[in-house]
Amino acid sequence: MNIAVVQQPRVEMPLVVGLEGHREWSSGLCSCFEDCNSGCFTCWCMPCMLCQLASQMKECTLLPCMLPCTLLAMRTKLRTMGDIKGSICKDYCAVTCCPSCAMCQMARELKHMGCSHVSTVLYSDWTTIGAFCLAKIVFFKSSIF
Numbered sequence: 001m002n003i004a005v006v007q008q009p010r011v012e013m014p015l016v017v018g019l020e021g022h023r024e025w026s027s028g029l030c031s032c033f034e035d036c037n038s039g040c041f042t043c044w045c046m047p048c049m050l051c052q053l054a055s056q057m058k059e060c061t062l063l064p065c066m067l068p069c070t071l072l073a074m075r076t077k078l079r080t081m082g083d084i085k086g087s088i089c090k091d092y093c094a095v096t097c098c099p100s101c102a103m104c105q106m107a108r109e110l111k112h113m114g115c116s117h118v119s120t121v122l123y124s125d126w127t128t129i130g131a132f133c134l135a136k137i138v139f140f141k142s143s144i145f
Helices: 036-044 046-056 070-081 088-097 099-113 123-144
Strands: none
Touching: 036 046, 036 099, 046 070, 046 099, 070 088, 070 099, 088 099
């Protein structure tokens, strides 16, 4: 007797993490004056702030220098880690319309979550970041001309 299998058996696996977070951001997107230090730091040296956020989130410090759209990925990761309500679409709108406000909000959220133990990146890391950025600029200029 030959039996043909027309449908494979399935096992339903529950999601480990919910699709929607359970809390709001600890501060608003435009609440930059709640933490003037991160606001000034972002205003005067946005790439440095990006690298510091990556370090605080246990990512490679140079990640923002190497990959485009890193801010969107880091914001989505932070929202997921913190169980914060939102969506990738809302994250995209925040980082596209006002990246400096989004970075400041992320810095405040990390501080609120107790993840700001890496408040400053070591001097040797900044030297590495500076050298990497300088190499990118030199390479870019030489490839144009």
